[in-house]
Amino acid sequence: MSTRTKWMILAPLGLLLFSFGLTVLSEAAHQRRIGEPTQVWVVLGLYSLALINGGLIMFGEALRFRILLDVRRETRRSMRQLLRKVNLKASNSKTKSGKKAKSPTKTD
Numbered sequence: 001m002s003t004r005t006k007w008m009i010l011a012p013l014g015l016l017l018f019s020f021g022l023t024v025l026s027e028a029a030h031q032r033r034i035g036e037p038t039q040v041w042v043v044l045g046l047y048s049l050a051l052i053n054g055g056l057i058m059f060g061e062a063l064r065f066r067i068l069l070d071v072r073r074e075t076r077r078s079m080r081q082l083l084r085k086v087n088l089k090a091s092n093s094k095t096k097s098g099k100k101a102k103s104p105t106k107t108d
Contacts, residue, residue, distance in 0.1 A: 003065050003072075008063035018055025024048035
């Protein structure tokens with residue numbers, strides 16, 4: 001699976017999981033407020049904690065993949081620019097060396 005695909009899958013899923021965890025947390029708080037047994041709201045709270053942390057981890061991985069994409073793009077761009085400069089200097093030094101460049105269509 002490509003890095004771009006991983007980023008496009010993990011980012012929304014991480015946000016969705018995080019949001020669902022917050023919803024479960026609010027339900028656990030509601031259960032506590034209305035006087036449900038401790039076991040009920042503690043289990044819901046722990047479940048919400050797992051969902052929130054899982055969502056944050058997934059979103060963090062998605063950010064890592066996005067940064068990797070950006071770094072690769074910038075590296076390729078700078079390598080192309082450097083290669084153009086090197087090729088330009090090499091072609092300029094060949095023509096300035098005192099000899100005329102031969103025409104590729106002329107034959108002796």
